[in-house]
Each structure stands twice: as C-alpha cells, then as structure tokens.
Amino acid sequence: SQQGEEDPQALSIQEGENATMNCSYKTSINNLQWYRQNSGRGLVHLILIRSNEREKHSGRLRVTLDTSKKSSSLLITASRAADTASYFCAVAGGTSYGKLTFGQGTILTVHP
Amino acid sequence: DAGVIQSPRHEVTEMGQEVTLRCKPISGHDYLFWYRQTMMRGLELLIYFNNNVPIDDSGMPEDRFSAKMPNASFSTLKIQPSEPRDSAVYFCASRLTNTGELFFGEGSRLTVL
Numbered sequence: 186s187q188q189g190e191e192d193p194q195a196l197s198i199q200e201g202e203n204a205t206m207n208c209s210y211k212t213s214i215n216n217l218q219w220y221r222q223n224s225g226r227g228l229v230h231l232i233l234i235r236s237n238e239r240e241k242h243s244g245r246l247r248v249t250l251d252t253s254k255k256s257s258s259l260l261i262t263a264s265r266a267a268d269t270a271s272y273f274c275a276v277a278g279g280t281s282y283g284k285l286t287f288g289q290g291t292i293l294t295v296h297p
Numbered sequence: 298d299a300g301v302i303q304s305p306r307h308e309v310t311e312m313g314q315e316v317t318l319r320c321k322p323i324s325g326h327d328y329l330f331w332y333r334q335t336m337m338r339g340l341e342l343l344i345y346f347n348n349n350v351p352i353d354d355s356g357m358p359e360d361r362f363s364a365k366m367p368n369a370s371f372s373t374l375k376i377q378p379s380e381p382r383d384s385a386v387y388f389c390a391s392r393l394t395n396t397g398e399l400f401f402g403e404g405s406r407l408t409v410l
Contacts, residue, residue, distance in 0.1 A: 215396050216396055218398060218399075220399075226403060226404075227301075227388060227390075227401035227402050227403045227404055228340075228388070228390075228399070228401045229401070230398040230399060230400070233397070233398055273340065275399075277396050283328070283345070283347070283352065283353075283395045283396065284342065284345065284353055285330070285342070285399060286342060287332075287339065287340040287342075288339070289339045290339065290340075
C-alpha cells in the first residue's frame with residue numbers, strides 16, 4: 186500500500202516543548218502532505234513538501250523529507266495547548282499521483 | 298469562500314435504510330474526494346472525481362455504495378441498503394490542482410443501528 190504510516194501513535198508533551206512526528210511510506214511519491222484534525226472536525230492542510238525538496242518551514246512547523254529512506258518528519262516547535270490534535274501524513278504517488286492516501290495519524294496532547 | 302459544505306452533519310438511521318450524503322465543493326475546484334474515517338481503519342479514500350468524472354472508485358466497499366457528481370458544485374454519496382458496519386464519519390474534500398492540498402468539509406457522522 187502507498188499509505189503513509191505515522192510514528193508514534195500518540196505523543197504527550199508539556200507546553201513549550203518540541204513535538205516530532207514521523208511518517209514512512211512505501212513507493213515513489215510526487216509529494217507528501219501533513220494535515221491536522223481537531224476532535225470532531227475536518228482535516229486542515231498544514232504543509233506540502235515535493236519529492237525534490239528536503240526541508241520546508243511554515244511558522245513553527247518544520248518538515249523534512251528523505252526520499253532515500255522513504256520517510257518524513259514533522260517538527261512543531263514551542264508547542265502550545267492549542268496544538269493538541271491528531272496529525273496525519275498523506276502521500277501522493279505510486280501509480281496515481283492524483284490519489285492522496287493517509288496514514289493512521291499521531292495523536293498529540295500538549296499539557297498546559 | 299464558504300469552504301466545502303457537507304450535509305447532513307449527523308445522520309442516525311436503521312439498518313436497511315437508504316442514506317444520502319451531500320457535498321458542495323469549493324467553487325472552481327476541479328477535484329472532489331470522498332473519504333471514510335473510522336477508528337479501526339483510519340481515513341479511507343472511497344472515490345474521487347475530476348471535472349465531474351469518476352477517476353478512481355477502487356475504494357468503494359461494495360455495490361451498496363454509489364457516488365455521483367452531476368455538476369461541478371454538487372456530489373452525493375449514497376448507501377443502499379445501509380448496514381451497522383457503515384457507521385463512520387464521511388468526509389468530502391476538494392482541490393484545485395491534481396497534486397495540491399485538499400480542503401475538507403466538516404464531515405457527516407453516520408450511525409446505522
């Protein structure tokens with residue numbers, strides 16, 4: 186399956202700490218995307234990194250991509266209680282670049 | 298823009314009944330996706346459309362499920378007959394380009410008793 190797999194499944198940290206989530210996938214990709222989902226809500230796009238990029242930043246978010254290892258990481262710096270949510274990676278690739286498949290997600294809890 | 302609009306937000310029905318979920322994508326977006334989310338299986342892609350044409354429906358569980366997009370501003374996902382294992386949150390999402398970001402609706406939570 187092309188589906189991304191996140192690690193860890195759950196992460197609990199204190200406000201101000203950094204949170205790192207990892208994603209692995211199996212075949213070639215066009216791009217990899219990270220999404221956030223608050224409880225009971227739809228997913229919200231955070232950042233997209235293309236296969237020819239190695240690192241990307243957006244505010245307190247930093248995403249890296251290692252295509253040789255077929256893995257990506259999402260780093261949230263100086264976390265806040267409001268960052269508490271589920272985070273998903275999604276890959277576009279394999280036989281259909283238009284098809285976006287999601288991993289199982291990482292549940293992040295940030296304690297005030 | 299109002300974003301992707303889904304209805305109903307919540308649906309409770311009995312086994313065997315027909316269920317119709319509706320979606321209005323963001324204006325101008327050429328791609329529309331239907332996903333299903335459960336605790337056990339996570340987010341599953343059911344089907345996606347490009348310019349109102351179904352491109353990939355390999356994720357549709359079985360013949361009880363059907364999806365249509367009669368025009369660029371409306372899509373339906375129908376389950377007939379519904380079963381308790383269909384209970385899930387169904388998301389619609391749209392996007393502008395073939396490989397860009399997805400914009401999700403708030404989902405339709407379906408409970409089949």
